Amino acid sequence: MQLVSNQPFAGLEEFVVENEPLARFTWYKIGGPARYLIRPRSVEELQEAARRCVEANIPIYVLGLGANLLVADRGVDGAVFRFSEEYWRQIAFNGTTLTAGSGVDMQKLLVRTIREGLSGIESLAGIPGTVGGGVRMNCGGKFGDIGSVVSTVTVMDPHGQVFTRTKEDLVFDYRKTNIVAPFILGATIELEEEDPHQIMARTKEIWMYKRNTQPLNTKNCGCIFKNPRGLSAGALIDQSGLKALRVGQAEVSSKHANFIVAHPGCTSEDVLKLVHIIKERVFEKSQVVLESEVKIWPI
Numbered sequence: 001m002q003l004v005s006n007q008p009f010a011g012l013e014e015f016v017v018e019n020e021p022l023a024r025f026t027w028y029k030i031g032g033p034a035r036y037l038i039r040p041r042s043v044e045e046l047q048e049a050a051r052r053c054v055e056a057n058i059p060i061y062v063l064g065l066g067a068n069l070l071v072a073d074r075g076v077d078g079a080v081f082r083f084s085e086e087y088w089r090q091i092a093f094n095g096t097t098l099t100a101g102s103g104v105d106m107q108k109l110l111v112r113t114i115r116e117g118l119s120g121i122e123s124l125a126g127i128p129g130t131v132g133g134g135v136r137m138n139c140g141g142k143f144g145d146i147g148s149v150v151s152t153v154t155v156m157d158p159h160g161q162v163f164t165r166t167k168e169d170l171v172f173d174y175r176k177t178n179i180v181a182p183f184i185l186g187a188t189i190e191l192e193e194e195d196p197h198q199i200m201a202r203t204k205e206i207w208m209y210k211r212n213t214q215p216l217n218t219k220n221c222g223c224i225f226k227n228p229r230g231l232s233a234g235a236l237i238d239q240s241g242l243k244a245l246r247v248g249q250a251e252v253s254s255k256h257a258n259f260i261v262a263h264p265g266c267t268s269e270d271v272l273k274l275v276h277i278i279k280e281r282v283f284e285k286s287q288v289v290l291e292s293e294v295k296i297w298p299i
Ligand SMILES: Cc1cc2nc3c(=O)[nH]c(=O)nc-3n(C[C@H](O)[C@H](O)[C@H](O)COP(=O)(O)OP(=O)(O)OC[C@H]3O[C@@H](n4cnc5c(N)ncnc54)[C@H](O)[C@@H]3O)c2cc1C
Pocket: 027, 061, 062, 063, 064, 065, 066, 067, 068, 069, 083, 102, 126, 127, 128, 129, 130, 131, 132, 133, 134, 135, 136, 137, 138, 139, 140, 141, 175, 182, 183, 184, 185, 214, 215, 216, 220, 221, 222, 223, 295
């Protein structure tokens, strides 16, 4: 919906809309609207919109491809930023160094690097998302994670100050980083030269593994829970007899118990209830407290 004047974002109507449904921007395709959806086309527009959020005390959210996200049915009473415009989707190669904007689709990036004969991000095969979301989550798995090849990350604080974090002070841990700035604007990644056929063969192997073990052709948000140290959340859920458990139109995947699949008509509430039940049952059975990997909005 277009903005009306005298709003906190008056004058920014070209890239700010109000009460915009978020479901279509998430992998799950469920969830309510954002009070404001902001799609800046430059750093200056981002700075101006962020400044208005601080001034009006509007909570800031940043959305990538929504592949690790569950938005509540009531939506988000805040400003949701998306780096979907051309400016944030640029890719540049300088020798074996790759610079990518935060809005770059990781799967497209992987294909580009293979074509260029540069290896290093094959572990991202089958992981949907943007570079910004990937860095924020330090996405990856048994084949490696993005943090191991990232050398710098450009970020912006809520006051509009842009700065670059380097490898020396960046910490990438299991599905998290030490980046606290709300906006990741881009990253540089160090790759290695290799025969494209070999990179492609390895990528295909990883992709096949994912296809065989994850319910990829369903609506889901990847793993719902983090693996507790030394344990597998999926195995714990399976051992609790919860595969195929259903609440409304949300179902624990029979293929991978750490995935909750949304069937047609599913609501976020269905998923949240199922998350709650899984946590309770796994605790009863194994005395392990599962921690969510999926980000749930509002925070
Ligand atoms: C089928 C499927 C398979 C998956 N497999 C894996 C897997 O194997 N390994 C794995 O790690 N994950 C996996 N995931 C989860 C998901 O793909 C990753 O977490 C991915 O990094 C999410 O990126 P995104 O751009 O969609 O981020 P979103 O889901 O949109 O956001 C995730 C978090 O990142 C933040 N964020 C996003 N962009 C920015 C930005 N520019 N600046 C600051 N913060 C930002 C958001 O605020 C949010 O907190 C899978 C998901 C699906 C649907």
